Amino acid sequence: MDRRSLVQRAGIAGILAAGAAPAVHAQAAVRWRLASSFPKSLDTIYGGAEVFARHVRAMSGGKFEVSVHAGGELMPPFGVVDGVQQGSVEAAHSVPYYFYGKNPAFALGSAIPFGLNARQMNAWMLHGNGRKLMNEFYATYGMLSFPGGNTGTQMGGWFRKEIKSVADLKGLKFRLGGGLIGDVMVKLGVVPQSLPGGEVYQALEKGTLDAAEWVGPYDDQKLGFNKVAPFYYYPGWWEGGPEVDFYINQKAYDALSSENKAIIDAASLAAHTDMLAKYDALNPTALKQLVGQKAKLQAFTKPVMDAAYKASLEVFEENNEKSPAWKKIYADLRTFQKDQLLWFRFAEGRFDNYMQSLPQ
Numbered sequence: 001m002d003r004r005s006l007v008q009r010a011g012i013a014g015i016l017a018a019g020a021a022p023a024v025h026a027q028a029a030v031r032w033r034l035a036s037s038f039p040k041s042l043d044t045i046y047g048g049a050e051v052f053a054r055h056v057r058a059m060s061g062g063k064f065e066v067s068v069h070a071g072g073e074l075m076p077p078f079g080v081v082d083g084v085q086q087g088s089v090e091a092a093h094s095v096p097y098y099f100y101g102k103n104p105a106f107a108l109g110s111a112i113p114f115g116l117n118a119r120q121m122n123a124w125m126l127h128g129n130g131r132k133l134m135n136e137f138y139a140t141y142g143m144l145s146f147p148g149g150n151t152g153t154q155m156g157g158w159f160r161k162e163i164k165s166v167a168d169l170k171g172l173k174f175r176l177g178g179g180l181i182g183d184v185m186v187k188l189g190v191v192p193q194s195l196p197g198g199e200v201y202q203a204l205e206k207g208t209l210d211a212a213e214w215v216g217p218y219d220d221q222k223l224g225f226n227k228v229a230p231f232y233y234y235p236g237w238w239e240g241g242p243e244v245d246f247y248i249n250q251k252a253y254d255a256l257s258s259e260n261k262a263i264i265d266a267a268s269l270a271a272h273t274d275m276l277a278k279y280d281a282l283n284p285t286a287l288k289q290l291v292g293q294k295a296k297l298q299a300f301t302k303p304v305m306d307a308a309y310k311a312s313l314e315v316f317e318e319n320n321e322k323s324p325a326w327k328k329i330y331a332d333l334r335t336f337q338k339d340q341l342l343w344f345r346f347a348e349g350r351f352d353n354y355m356q357s358l359p360q
Contacts, residue, residue, distance in 0.1 A: 149275030157213030
């Protein structure tokens with residue numbers, strides 16, 4: 001073989017190699033599994049993970065895929081933190097206060113009684129110390145968090161009888177999310193009950209439950225609680241602005257390219273914004289329909305709210321003694337909240353109060 005032939009073949013080989021490199025790169029892909037704590041039937045809150053996955057796929061040109069699995073499909077709904085921590089899945093979508101039993105500090109990443117509303121929670125997480133402090137805490141579980149939605153202030157639940165005073169709460173069998181709110185309710189004489197959503201209707205109908213809280217009108221309407229517990233109380237003072245989060249395994253996150261890390265950040269914010277906007281868009285119609293079906297809207301009385309606030313402060317102080325992480329993060333949240341309440345009292349509060357006083 002002469003020298004010219006060798007040069008020509010080497011040139012062709014170089015061109016082929018250069019052309020092959022992009023093809024190899026195009027085939028490089030990231031495949032993650034995400035375990036949700038929610039059933040598919042709760043399309044708004046479960047749907048937050050689907051919105052996240054769609055944005056990840058679109059922004060990566062299909063190179064980064066996240067498969068979303070409903071609660072119970074890969075692991076129990078409340079086992080998702082263990083799954084992320086152990087690396088069984090790369091990500092989860094859940095409400096932090098579900099894991100209050102692991103450490104009270106988890107609740108601070110979502111909602112505490114008489115805590116921040118949705119906008120204030122965003123401010124603390126995005127421009128205060130919220131996300132930084134929570135991720136320092138989550139690091140001990142080998143994971144980090146990203147915003148994954150918010151429901152806005154929730155309703156106070158469905159009751160078979162009126163709650164006119166604190167005395168009416170004594171012995172009340174109330175289906176709750178458990179954890180922190182359960183600790184507070186016990187101080188008010190309530191007997192907290194933990195039941196899956198699918199069992200609540202029958203329990204209310206039979207009288208083995210006296211009351212149940214869920215989320216708000218859009219989700220509550222699907223479960224038909226108004227047919228067996230007509231009194232619909234507000235507000236859900238234990239969930240003023242509950243944040244839903246994406247939990248991501250730290251090692252899986254560290255292995256991502258800087259581009260894919262930026263995609264995670266952008267996709268989580270898109271899902272976070274979408275969920276609250278969707279609830280705000282859907283809840284009004286659902287509430288009007290529930291009232292049309294004879295649901296009796298009732299506000300918790302001030303004495304009930306005052307007693308609940310006092311009980312909450314007692315539990316917070318107890319948690320200060322139990323958990324150094326709670327004590328540190330809670331102190332920062334309360335300091336931040338003081339300025340938020342001052343600001344919202346003026347422009348925002350006055351505007352809202354006036355608009356709500358006008359004939360509709």
